[in-house]
Amino acid sequence: MSARALWRQAATLRVIAHSPCGPVYRAQHLSSEWKNGKVQKEKKSQTVQHPPSADNAEGCSLVYNPSAYYQSRTELSAIQRGSLREEETSEPIPGAGFRQQSNHYMIGSSRHLSISKNAQLGFGFNREVAYKGRKVDHSKDDISTYVKRDTRAFQRCRPEYSMMTYDVSQRPPAIQIKDGLLLLHKAALMKNIDASNIAHFLCELGHLEPEQTVTVRGNMRFSMLLRYSVENLQNFTHLQLIEVLRAFVRLGLSHHHSILDLYEAEFSRRTNEMELHQLLLVADLWRCLGRSVPQYVEKLCDCISKHFNQMGPPELVQFVYILGESRQCPAFVLQCLEGIIMRHLEELKGEEVGAVCLGLFKTQNSLSEGALRRLVDRACVVVKEMSDFGIVNVMKLMRFSHLDHLPWLETLSSEVPRRAPQMAVQGLMHIALTCSALHYRDDRVLLAVAKRLPHLPSQYRSKDAAKLLWAFGNLGILPSQCPSLHPRLTEVLRDRESEFRSYPEHLLTALLGLAFVGQFPHDLLSLALSPEFTNQVTGLIDLKKDLFTLDGTVAIELPGWTGPRMNPTIQEEVTKQLWDFAESELCQKPEVLEAEAVLQELLGGKVFVHKRMILPHMRSIDLEVYLDPSGNPLPVASETYQSHYNPDKGSFWPLDWKEMHTGVTLTDDLLAQLTSGKKTAMSMTMSSQQPILRPVEVSIKRESILSVGVDLTDDLLHAITKRQHSSIHSHATSESAIARLAVQVTSRNHYCYRTQRLTGLYMMKRRQLALAGYTVVELPHWEWFPLLRRSLAERLAYMHCKIFSSFDSRNSK
Numbered sequence: 001m002s003a004r005a006l007w008r009q010a011a012t013l014r015v016i017a018h019s020p021c022g023p024v025y026r027a028q029h030l031s032s033e034w035k036n037g038k039v040q041k042e043k044k045s046q047t048v049q050h051p052p053s054a055d056n057a058e059g060c061s062l063v064y065n066p067s068a069y070y071q072s073r074t075e076l077s078a079i080q081r082g083s084l085r086e087e088e089t090s091e092p093i094p095g096a097g098f099r100q101q102s103n104h105y106m107i108g109s110s111r112h113l114s115i116s117k118n119a120q121l122g123f124g125f126n127r128e129v130a131y132k133g134r135k136v137d138h139s140k141d142d143i144s145t146y147v148k149r150d151t152r153a154f155q156r157c158r159p160e161y162s163m164m165t166y167d168v169s170q171r172p173p174a175i176q177i178k179d180g181l182l183l184l185h186k187a188a189l190m191k192n193i194d195a196s197n198i199a200h201f202l203c204e205l206g207h208l209e210p211e212q213t214v215t216v217r218g219n220m221r222f223s224m225l226l227r228y229s230v231e232n233l234q235n236f237t238h239l240q241l242i243e244v245l246r247a248f249v250r251l252g253l254s255h256h257h258s259i260l261d262l263y264e265a266e267f268s269r270r271t272n273e274m275e276l277h278q279l280l281l282v283a284d285l286w287r288c289l290g291r292s293v294p295q296y297v298e299k300l301c302d303c304i305s306k307h308f309n310q311m312g313p314p315e316l317v318q319f320v321y322i323l324g325e326s327r328q329c330p331a332f333v334l335q336c337l338e339g340i341i342m343r344h345l346e347e348l349k350g351e352e353v354g355a356v357c358l359g360l361f362k363t364q365n366s367l368s369e370g371a372l373r374r375l376v377d378r379a380c381v382v383v384k385e386m387s388d389f390g391i392v393n394v395m396k397l398m399r400f401s402h403l404d405h406l407p408w409l410e411t412l413s414s415e416v417p418r419r420a421p422q423m424a425v426q427g428l429m430h431i432a433l434t435c436s437a438l439h440y441r442d443d444r445v446l447l448a449v450a451k452r453l454p455h456l457p458s459q460y461r462s463k464d465a466a467k468l469l470w471a472f473g474n475l476g477i478l479p480s481q482c483p484s485l486h487p488r489l490t491e492v493l494r495d496r497e498s499e500f501r502s503y504p505e506h507l508l509t510a511l512l513g514l515a516f517v518g519q520f521p522h523d524l525l526s527l528a529l530s531p532e533f534t535n536q537v538t539g540l541i542d543l544k545k546d547l548f549t550l551d552g553t554v555a556i557e558l559p560g561w562t563g564p565r566m567n568p569t570i571q572e573e574v575t576k577q578l579w580d581f582a583e584s585e586l587c588q589k590p591e592v593l594e595a596e597a598v599l600q601e602l603l604g605g606k607v608f609v610h611k612r613m614i615l616p617h618m619r620s621i622d623l624e625v626y627l628d629p630s631g632n633p634l635p636v637a638s639e640t641y642q643s644h645y646n647p648d649k650g651s652f653w654p655l656d657w658k659e660m661h662t663g664v665t666l667t668d669d670l671l672a673q674l675t676s677g678k679k680t681a682m683s684m685t686m687s688s689q690q691p692i693l694r695p696v697e698v699s700i701k702r703e704s705i706l707s708v709g710v711d712l713t714d715d716l717l718h719a720i721t722k723r724q725h726s727s728i729h730s731h732a733t734s735e736s737a738i739a740r741l742a743v744q745v746t747s748r749n750h751y752c753y754r755t756q757r758l759t760g761l762y763m764m765k766r767r768q769l770a771l772a773g774y775t776v777v778e779l780p781h782w783e784w785f786p787l788l789r790r791s792l793a794e795r796l797a798y799m800h801c802k803i804f805s806s807f808d809s810r811n812s813k
Helices: 003-017 074-078 116-122 129-132 152-157 159-163 177-189 195-205 211-217 219-230 240-252 259-269 276-289 294-310 314-325 331-343 351-362 369-381 388-401 404-422 424-436 443-455 464-473 485-495 499-503 506-518 522-529 530-537 541-555 568-584 592-601 670-674 716-722 760-771 782-785 793-810
Strands: 023-037 039-050 611-613 622-627 652-656 740-745 775-779
Touching: 003 195, 074 211, 074 652, 129 670, 152 314, 152 388, 177 195, 177 211, 177 219, 195 219, 195 240, 211 240, 219 259, 240 259, 240 276, 240 294, 259 276, 259 294, 259 670, 276 294, 276 314, 294 314, 294 331, 294 652, 314 331, 314 351, 331 369, 351 388, 369 388, 369 404, 388 424, 404 424, 404 443, 404 622, 424 464, 443 464, 443 485, 464 485, 464 506, 464 760, 485 499, 485 506, 485 522, 506 522, 506 530, 506 541, 506 716, 506 760, 530 541, 541 568, 541 760, 592 622, 592 740, 592 782, 592 793, 622 793, 740 793, 760 775, 775 793, 782 793
Parallel strands: 740 775
Antiparallel strands: 023 039, 611 622, 622 740
């Protein structure tokens, strides 16, 4: 059928639709199908009914169904050569290859769009073809899903933000849906529509009520209007183009609509020509659409340097917000931003400080330590005017930067207990998680969070429950301190079990956090160690390590466990990986090497000290030492053990025992050095006591041992020298009588911040070493590290006191 005939038929339909007749009509539609390379035309009859409406002056109308102009799948695939993209339509609409002359809205041939351009636009009109009848939920296209009120609260701090942001809560005076459809009708009838007309029509349509926009978005006239806007992209002025984008936001256009690619490219091309406020407004509108525009943000960063001098506090904060939401920030921009932030720091208000912290956190970038401390200093000043959301943002940046800002942490001691009863799960989780990451334990903060959590409704994700359990376990908050917390979070894990298929790390994180404090839910452990779950995580090395830690913990702490266990092959693989890392990193630390050397010198050789991972699943090393019931060192099973084993005597003692060094040779010079030329005068009662340990302070001038840590008593002198005169047992010592010592060189990372309280992982390791029959000998960093600058004699005396004090304590139990 020709275009002229189609015009006449459509005109006839319009005339009938406006005549005072009955509500039932017969309308003929044409469809084209490809058969044997030719177009076959077929007439179809369709009954269209529409009840009289009060809004209709004529009392009747005709609902015209354009889906009759359909295109076969063969033709559609031949034109588009690819998958179609989903668009928001409320009724079936012809495919992308639909020719203009077949349009019943009589678009003039002067505005005909070629098939190639249609294919470029990629309109997915035929939803059934593109998505095979899949039901689509467009609720996620709501603006509120992408633009949370809290993240934009800073924009209410100053009126200047209105020039560079879009306020989603304010809309222009509304128009009725019939006025919107009339606008579309006028646009369809215009023969020479230009850029200004298109911008006018789209802006007017943006005045519709939000619930009525879906009708417009599904109208084919609106789709054609979008096509004409693409044709006129380069003809829009900057202001017109920005207003069109604003109209898209008000109309709720889908963030994955195909024409937005072309709009992003056009805005990116114009970045060098636009003003600073225009650049920021465009970026904010893209954010309101919920669309990621990396190309535009990259161009924005490239040209922003020429606008740095124009940046005041609102421009700065809005720019950091945009960078955070786009998750990108080039290094050269960050360097410049640090200077601008420092320049305007004292002018920033509470919510603006929080917005800057959140933006930096989302870009996974931080400032220099000095600048970061000044930023958190400012947060301390304005903390009273900050929202809960702003405080959480500061905590996020501190966690990412691992900043121990003590004044801010002390401020939380009063702020969190006051705010916790009104806070939601996610905010409380981030506070607890930051305290855990910084190893900062403040019971006032943590117990206030723990008190609030069990009373919240079902707001938990598996992620929230897992990270909360990890945080409280890592900081050593026991179930007895908050009886309702751990059962509540464990129940959340059971309720969210289905999420572990997509996020297996959450289950392992939660179970390790529970294991830190001695909690072992058997059903969840069985799930984590099941073959199905194990196979799911075997491709992820970090998760395999977590699973290995959990499996080893079950083996030691649940001896009656009958549930599934980790595959032995995977155990060996992970053990090798962990030891390779420990051998190249942990074993080479200076403090560990020195402790090993001092122990070897004290006990008589390398054969008596074995540096290894006693508990491989705990991912840390120990110096293993064996002592017989008399306190004499025994060789430890290691590579060097074979060369010293005496098979003739069937003994654990090495060959040529008397020729080997069995202790410290006490010479006159060493004795004079230890005693400064005289022996300490002590009463008989005091001389029978164990050597007294004192804190060792770092001193520039070399001091004698009497003033740096150990009192030299008669017993200590005898203990140092008696090894040379003690008799050697020729028979093997029984296994049960051997004292197995695990010497640990600890660092600050093993303890909570500024305390001597171990974190959850190392607390669990101590517990498991005790269950495995080991006595832990700790060389804490506040004692051992200062001794690294002292003489060997002082380190030997200190090590002797540590080893044999632990041995005597073990035997006295």
